[in-house]
Amino acid sequence: MTTMPGLRELNSRFPYKVELHVHLDGSARLTTILETARRRKLLLPGDNLEDLKKSICVYHAKSLYKVLEAFTLFMPVIAGDGECISRIAYEFCEDCANHGIRYVEARYSPHLLSNNEEKPEYATEHGDLTPREVVQIVNDAFERGSKDYGIIVKSILCCMRHRPDWSDEVVALASDFRSASVVAIDIAGGFTKENIEGIPEGHKEAFKKAKDLRIRITAHAGVDGPAASVKEALDDLYAERIGHGYHCLDDPDIYSEVKKKQIHLETCPVSSIRCGSVLEDIKQHPLLKFAADGINFSINSDDPLVFDSTLVDDYSLALEAGLTDRQIISGIFNAARSSFANEAEKQKMLKDLEEVYGPGF
């Protein structure tokens, strides 16, 4: 049996990383959540780090709903609290720098992090922030963090699958803040009985508007949804990249379209297993086929807080699945090329990557 390399060794083997799919709220530090709860006098399922970890972190293969449920445990503490959101965004930059992530696109829902009256009732009596104020706070913290830690941090604003009525405002915010850190929009959240049939019109109209405004687009699809959800994201939401996308493999036509058009798949190995999106047997992971078939993929962490992981845990799992170092490095180059960075940033990133890993990727 071969022993998997330690995380420290992996960090030095892959010193320059690019990450395109990570949720800001799913990356908060447990200490920050705990301290904020104490300050705001809010209850958490545990009043020390160990208990909190046990309640929030998802370690075994479960389901997307289990993972989304974990968010409901700590989101009430974060939502609507500017001080906490700013701290999470700034600490996110520090954590990325510590893990060798030199360019990152972090995503979040301005609505879920705000405290508008449409919010789930748990947060209505705490804090007082609009979605616009949330974006401003995150942008400011990212700007400070990028500068202090010498990395590039962009943000992607998420529409939520179950709330098509929020999407118009998400598009407006992405348009208004595009000169700051905001580079794109996304659609996130689980499928419900109501929306499994297809994407609601409200989202379609908003994404059309985004396309017309030349806002870049990525979309969660093919995670727990079928291959058709990937097709739908490409055709109806104009997605240039797909978050996860594993189930495009279930339909040969859709898979060959993804391959032919070199649609970028933002894979998240640890998340895919813990969310029950793919089979638990890592040797059968879709990533293996993606890499072998020359699919444009990257490796990402999704929700390091919830999975108690870091990006190298995902690299480690990819290696366990059978990917080579070279294929992982290709994934990093793919991420740089398919990022929503501006052209100058992209060229600089690719030049830096060549210096670190050599040419030919």
Ligand SMILES: [Zn+2]
């Ligand atoms: Zn995600």
